[in-house]
């Protein structure tokens with residue numbers, strides 16, 4: 001199983017900081033958000049990870065490299081805890097650049113040869129997962145049992161018009177249809193797709209086939225996904241655990257607060273803030 005992280009976007013919801021800092025480098029605690037995805041992959045047994053990036057995102061490559069100078073200082077001073085903090089992840093990380101912003105389908109075509117004949121988990125790094133069992137691994141289990149591509153979903157009881165919504169098959173696992181951002185009242189269910197997908201190699205073949213016919217503008221991953229769904233080759237997995245949406249400033253703040261609440265060193269700061277500033 002391979003892993004792919006789609007990190008080429010402009011991050012316009014976080015301007016102006018994203019003029020120079022990739023959205024994926026914005027920290028939750030002291031760790032950049034993309035590092036949580038890499039950890040999820042590694043905990044799921046994935047050891048080969050491709051990151052699709054773009055111009056002006058060189059610091060992503062630096063982040064996953066060694067930091068030899070700091071390593072030497074920490075080694076000399078015997079600071080093993082700090083050494084562990086700067087160690088690169090135990091996975092092979094590959095970088096591929098999307099040279100023009102032509103949509104998610106075009107981005108994923110950049111890793112077609114990396115993925116080869118294996119299934120892979122694709123992550124959109126806005127969605128972070130917290131839970132006992134890593135999300136990519138949850139999808140891999142469904143694939144191992146069904147041989148199908150798998151979409152991760154959450155149950156959203158409220159408005160689902162900003163999501164892609166699954167039309168579940170009667171068996172409670174298959175995907176019969178999928179509607180991207182349905183108008184209110186037109187949603188087939190409240191099972192909404194989040195940014196984690198397991199794709200079989202056929203997905204990339206369909207993607208290439210669609211791209212060959214594509215004429216202009218952006219090209220989306222849904223071209224291939226819709227075809228796999230029509231062929232009955234997609235299942236969904238409702239996420240066990242919690243999903244944090246760091247894709248917009250409010251969700252990002254929520255992720256930071258949850259992280260602080262779970263950190264014994266930071267929790268007192270949060271409690272004091274709640275008492276003194278919010279009167280709670």
Ligand code: G1P
Nearest residue numbers: 162163164165180192193194195
């Ligand atoms: C994307 C997907 C959508 C999914 C959503 C989850 O939309 O296209 O299917 O439900 O992420 O966050 P975006 O939020 O990028 O518009």
